[in-house]
Amino acid sequence: MEAVDYGILCLIPPIVTVALALITKQTILSLLLGVWVGSTIINGWNPISGFVKIFPDFMIPSLGNEYNAGLVLLVTLAGGMIIMLRETGGAYAFAKLMSRKVDTPAKGQVLTSVSAVAFCYTEPCLILGTIMRPVTDAVRVSRAKLAYILDSLGCNLASFSPISSYGPFITGLIATELTAAGLSGVSEWGVWAGMLKYNMYSLFAILTVFIVAIGDINIGPMYKEEMRARREGKVLGDGVQPLTPEKKAEFPEGYEPTLISFVLPMAALFVSLFAVIFWTGDLAANGFAGCFRNANITVAIMVAFICTGITAGVVGVAKGLWKPIKSFNTFVNGMIELINVPFILVCAWSLGSVVSTMGTGEFLAGIVAEHLTPGLVPGLIFLFGALISFSTGSSWGTWSLLMPIAFPMAVRFGIPPAYIVGCVISSGLFGDQCSPISDTTVLSSTGGSCNHIVHVMTQIPYGVTVGVSALIGFLFGGLTGQFALSIAVTAVVLLIALFVLKTIARKTSKADTAAAA
Secondary structure, X not given: OOOOOOHHHHHHHHHHHHHHHHHHOOHHHHHHHHHHHHHHHHOOOOHHHHHHHHHHHHHHHHHHOHHHHHHHHHHHHHHHHHHHHHHOOHHHHHHHHHOOOOOOHHHHHHHHHHHHHHHOOOOOHHHHHXXXXXXXXXXXXXXXXXXXXXXXXXXXXXXOOOOOOXXXXXXXHHHHHHHHHOOOOOOHHHHHHHHHHHOHHHHHHHXXXXXXXXXXXXXXXXXXXXXXXXXXXXXXXXXXXXXXXXXXXXXXXXXXXXXXXXXXXXXXXXXXXXXXXXHHOOHHHHHHHHHHHHOOHHHHHHHHHHHHHHHHHHHHHHOOOOOHHHXXXXXXXXXXXXXXXXXXXXXXXXXXXXXXXXXXXXXHHHHHHHHOOHHHHHHHHHHHHHHHHHHHOOHHHHHHHHHHHHHHHHHHHOOOHHHHHHHHHHHHHHHHHHOOOOHHHHHHHHHOOOOXXXXXXXXXXXXXXXXXXXXXXXXXXXXXXXXXXHHHHHHHHHHXXXXXXXXHHHHHHHHHHHHHO
């Protein structure tokens, strides 16, 4: 098909999708209509042809992608693991134990945040959400706050880990640009290591989670979610459905859930997870760090979910909860419960394919290239990268688009490579966390068992606060040349913003209390 320049029309599909999602609160409907609008424009403004072409041109090819197909299978298997922990009472027993020590919302949020470090080699959205959800429910933390924590510590935490899939991908992009720029003697891993402190969106998004948890900072729509959870014990609003249907386990008379129903499956999860990582990454040949870089993390997680489910099933059989066939059927039923999540992912990927076909990323990147001036390079790279990643839901796609533009400009204007790489990586991760069509955002809604639109709406104020702070920091660094000092500038701006927002939230709380009295 001959390439077509859609110009500003390429922004219509993502804008329509986001607007509909905010108005209707219907994720699948909004995504489908966004894909249809884009397909209609691509197919000569013919809505019938556009509708028919959705399936062969966008949906079916999205499942042909190896990574996407693996993620669909992973999410489906996660449903089986979740139901096994629920039905055997493992999650209940763990929550009961933790509730003795974790007795406040702040402690529940901090424990969840700290626990995410154990999954720094991959995004913890699904696994951590499954483990911690009963604990946060017990101390009345809203599902929206849980989903926000999962999302903030998902892609952002993984971007700092050299043993995640993020590290090798980023260094691969850096290596290409180093070669093109003729910078011999400079290591791509050295640039990556130097970039970490300038990956300011991720750095401060992670720190903000802990500040928000410890300081009990609930801003914007999150305030309503948290106050309802604290006062009424409702972690979800009335009439609001989570992304995945939720059921509570009903144990047979005489069956008492014990901690062994949690400990053994979790042991199986970690043992099988690392065993497959070491095997697929060839530990003997590549060493520990190299093993993680070369391993198939997605396959490792899938195997871990299956082994966790099997172990939970065996525990249930041993305790007389069910027969082996019932155990297997329970696992399958759990996969069925999550069937809408893969469809949402397919719709999101289809929209990503639409905006890619229409050149949305290239359009925005072109605007960056036209308006770059030396002092504004870092700030504009971050700003437009954030717009691209939010519109496309893809951090890796954003990095691939912007790195060939940003890196040569940095060399030309004397900007440290590590600094400009930090701008690019930060910009992509903003959208990866905040965009409603990002798979990370969908997985966080799933792991937190939160309504997807509620999750997006409640986390955006936090994401935008961090994003604006990082933008000011990058502008300061570019205009003054004080690149290291821009980290402190970002920190100061962020702390002031959070203090102001907390003050506003406190006044709102007092007004609500007075009105209720």
